[in-house]
Structure formats: C-alpha cells, structure tokens
Amino acid sequence: MDISKLKQRSDRAYAIALEKQNALEKAKSRMILAHHGHLFKADAVTINLVRALADDAETFVILDVNDNPVLVEDPKALLEALKSKNQEVLNSYHQLYKTITETR
Amino acid sequence: MAKQGVMVYCINTDQYRYDRIAAKTVPLLVENLGMPITVVTNEDTRPYLPVMESVDHVVIENQTGNSINGKPWHNLDRHRAYDLSPYDKTLLVDIDFFCYSDNLLTLFDTDHDFLVHDQVHDVTGKDSYNFRRASAIPMVWATLIFFKKSMYARAIFDMVGYIKANYQFYCDLYRIDFTNFRNDYAFAIALQQINGFGSYPVIPTKLCTLPARAKVTSVNDKGLTWHVDGGQGKLEDTDVHVIDKGVAYV
Numbered sequence: 510m511d512i513s514k515l516k517q518r519s520d521r522a523y524a525i526a527l528e529k530q531n532a533l534e535k536a537k538s539r540m541i542l543a544h545h546g547h548l549f550k551a552d553a554v555t556i557n558l559v560r561a562l563a564d565d566a567e568t569f570v571i572l573d574v575n576d577n578p579v580l581v582e583d584p585k586a587l588l589e590a591l592k593s594k595n596q597e598v599l600n601s602y603h604q605l606y607k608t609i610t611e612t613r
Numbered sequence: 614m615a616k617q618g619v620m621v622y623c624i625n626t627d628q629y630r631y632d633r634i635a636a637k638t639v640p641l642l643v644e645n646l647g648m649p650i651t652v653v654t655n656e657d658t659r660p661y662l663p664v665m666e667s668v669d670h671v672v673i674e675n676q677t678g679n680s681i682n683g684k685p686w687h688n689l690d691r692h693r694a695y696d697l698s699p700y701d702k703t704l705l706v707d708i709d710f711f712c713y714s715d716n717l718l719t720l721f722d723t724d725h726d727f728l729v730h731d732q733v734h735d736v737t738g739k740d741s742y743n744f745r746r747a748s749a750i751p752m753v754w755a756t757l758i759f760f761k762k763s764m765y766a767r768a769i770f771d772m773v774g775y776i777k778a779n780y781q782f783y784c785d786l787y788r789i790d791f792t793n794f795r796n797d798y799a800f801a802i803a804l805q806q807i808n809g810f811g812s813y814p815v816i817p818t819k820l821c822t823l824p825a826r827a828k829v830t831s832v833n834d835k836g837l838t839w840h841v842d843g844g845q846g847k848l849e850d851t852d853v854h855v856i857d858k859g860v861a862y863v
Contacts, residue, residue: 524844527738531821534734535851538716538818546724548817574817575725 528609536602542594544587547573551594559588615701615761617721618649620694623708624675624687625658631708632661633861637832639663641712644834646704653690653697671697679794691755691796692777695762695770705758709855713836716818716852717757725814726763729800730754734819736848737841741824748789748798750805754820755796756854765807772803821848825856829863 510518540551549555555571562569563584570578581587619642623635635652642650643665650668655675662670676689694705702721706712720728731753733742744752760766776783776799783789789798804813823829827841836849839857 520844523738524846527846530738531734531736531846531848531851534736534819534821535848538821538852539714541716541719541817543719543722546722548719548723548725550817575814576812577814 525609529606532602532605532609535605536598539598539601540594541574542590544590545579547577547579548575549573549587549591551591551598553595556588556591556595559584559591563588616699617702617704618651618698618700619646619704619706620651620653620698620700621706621708622653622687622691622694623658623662624653624655625661626685626687628684629858630661630861632658632663634709634858636663637860638708638711639665639668641834642706643667645712645715646718647715648704649700651697651699653694669699671699673697681793686793688796689777689794692770692773692799694758695760695767698760698762700762702761703759705760707756707854709858709860710756711832711837711853711855713848713850714852717759720759720816725759726761726765727769727804728759728814728816729804730757730818730820731815732819734821736821736823736851736853737827737839737846739824739826741826742822747791748787750787750789750798750801752797753801753804753815754854755800756820756822757816758800759816768807769800769803772807773799776802820854821851822854823848823856825858827857829855829857829860832860832863 542549542551558571568580568582570580573579623631625631639650651671652662652668653671653673654662656672659670659672673690675687677685677687679686679689704717704720731751733754735741777794780794783802784792787802823839827839829837829839831838836847836851838845838847
C-alpha cells in the first residue's frame with residue numbers, strides 16, 4: 510500500500526474516532542435524569558447501586574451527581590426510570606455507532 | 614405553576630451581526646425546548662431580530678468598553694439577567710448556542726437554584742479549552758446558566774456585578790491570564806465566594822463547543838457541518854456552542 514493510501518486510512522480512522530467520541534458525549538448528555546428534584550446519571554453504576562440496595566431495603570439514601578444525599582422512597586420507580594433512560598440512550602448510541610463504524 | 618423560559622442576549626457590534634446568528638439559534642430554542650424566549654437587546658439591534666410568536670424582546674442600554682481580539686465585546690450586562698428575566702426559572706443561553714435537543718429541559722425538573730457547566734468538550738477533538746493553567750481558579754462556562762428566582766441565585770448575580778466593578782483586583786487575586794472581562798471567570802469567582810470557597814452544584818455534562826478555528830459550512834434544523842485543519846466534521850441532534858462568528862453568514 511503506498512503512503513498516500515496509508516495516510517488516507519489514517520485520516521479516516523481519526524475521523525471515525527472523533528465521530529465516536531462526539532456520539533459518546535451526546536449519549537452521556539442524554540443520560541442525565543431528574544428524579545424528585547435531583548440529577549442522576551442513568552449509567553450502569555447507578556442502576557446497579559439502586560438495584561442492590563433495593564434488595565435489602567424499601568427505602569435508602571444515595572448520592573446524586575452533585576453528591577447531595579437523596580432518600581429514595583420508591584426504589585422501583587427510580588430503577589424503572591433509570592433503566593428506561595439508559596436503554597433509550599444506549600440504543601440510539603448503538604445505532605449511531607453502527608453507522609459510524611460501517612463506513613470504515 | 615412556575616413561569617419558565619429561555620433568555621438570550623443579542624447585541625450587534627460594528628464587526629458582528631449577532632442578529633443573523635439569532636435568526637438561526639432562536640428558532641432552534643423554540644422548536645426544541647418549547648418555551649417562551651426573551652431576547653435582551655438594544656435599540657440598534659432590535660429592528661433586525663427575528664419576530665416569532667413566542668419570542669419577546671427586552672431593550673436595554675447596554676454597557677460598552679470591553680473587547681476581545683481587539684474588537685468590541687458586549688458581554689458586560691450578563692449579571693443583570695436575574696432582574697431582567699420575567700421567569701421564575703430561567704435558562705440563560707449564549708446567542709451562539711445551537712440547541713438541537715431537549716436535553717436542557719431536565720434542568721427545569723431539579724431543585725437547584727443555580728447551575729452552570731464546569732466542563733467542556735471540544736467537538737473537533739483538539740482539547741482547545743484546557744484553561745486550567747490560565748488562572749488560579751477552575752473556570753466555569755457561563756454560556757449556559759440555569760437559575761431560579763431565589764436568594765442564592767440573586768447573591769451570585771449580585772456578586773458577579775461586584776466582581777465586574779472591581780475586575781482588575783479579582784484578575785490579579787486569581788492570577789487570571791485574560792485581562793478583558795470574562796463572565797466565565799466572574800461567575801467562577803462568584804460561585805466560589807458565595808459558596809464559602811467550597812464546592813457547588815454543576816450541570817453534570819460537558820458543554821459541547823466548536824472552537825473558532827473550525828469554520829461552519831452548513832446549518833440546518835438537525836445539525837451543522839464544519840471545516841477545520843483540512844478536515845471536516847458534523848454533528849446532529851447535539852447541542853453545541855459555536856464560536857465561529859462566520860456562522861452568521863452560512
């Protein structure tokens with residue numbers, strides 16, 4: 510492969526990496542959820558924490574994104590909201606990711 | 614129910630037609646946030662502003678005297694937003710912020726009285742906005758401010774007014790490299806001082822920004838494209854702060 514083709518390939522790889530990075534930031538922005546006046550990230554950490562604590566208690570306290578304590582009185586509702594938001598965002602990201610990588 | 618809406622400042626200079634940017638960004642705010650918009654402007658700019666059903670204009674006599682890159686920069690009235698806003702909950706947005714999603718509506722569902730971004734994402738991948746060594750205080754981004762009419766928010770805006778009036782002192786105190794007045798630093802200082810030099814709540818995402826080096830080549834109601842350093846890029850359905858003033862003529 511001559512150097513101009515190698516350079517083209519490198520440029521393309523950079524463009525794809527950048528598009529992926531921007532798509533990921535977009536997903537992270539959309540993953541923020543407001544619940545009872547507090548902001549949460551609907552990510553794997555929050556979902557797993559709420560699920561784990563809900564196994565042993567009907568109410569419990571967690572931290573929001575700004576480290577403020579929140580009494581969760583309806584874990585089921587919060588968990589459903591987190592899961593729903595998480596999958597909505599990740600499905601969109603998945604579609605976008607496929608579009609980006611298929612142009613490789 | 615609390616009255617809520619979006620506020621933007623749009624004041625033309627001899628060099629830049631911000632009204633032409635408003636003609637692109639205000640309809641996006643209306644479309645994607647579905648809220649009333651208040652445009653703060655001056656007598657000279659008002660006749661050029663887009664006329665839309667849900668858009669009101671507030672005319673002020675703006676303060677002048679600040680500059681950026683040797684050109685006039687009308688950014689000295691941002692601390693007046695608290696008094697100028699007709700809303701209980703306000704999203705104050707720069708006129709060059711292109712709103713392509715409804716993500717920001719989430720902020721209206723919080724109990725917070727005041728929120729700004731403290732992180733930025735350069736969408737060209739060049740990390741152009743790493744200003745951490747440009748001052749002794751971490752900067753916030755005053756591009757987008759959510760506030761509620763409250764004692765806390767009032768204190769922050771009043772503090773910014775005080776900092777503005779004594780800006781050289783604060784510039785020296787915090788060893789800020791930029792000598793012109795910047796709301797980003799004024800709000801960062803105000804937040805630090807009002808919060809007793811402790812932490813404060815922020816918008817937990819990064820502010821997507823297209824730096825001035827990137828020249829916008831097209832804008833539509835879904836997104837925009839640009840050229841930078843011989844390459845090109847695009848964004849869709851993603852809110853983005855566009856620094857290139859040439860976007861007015863795309």
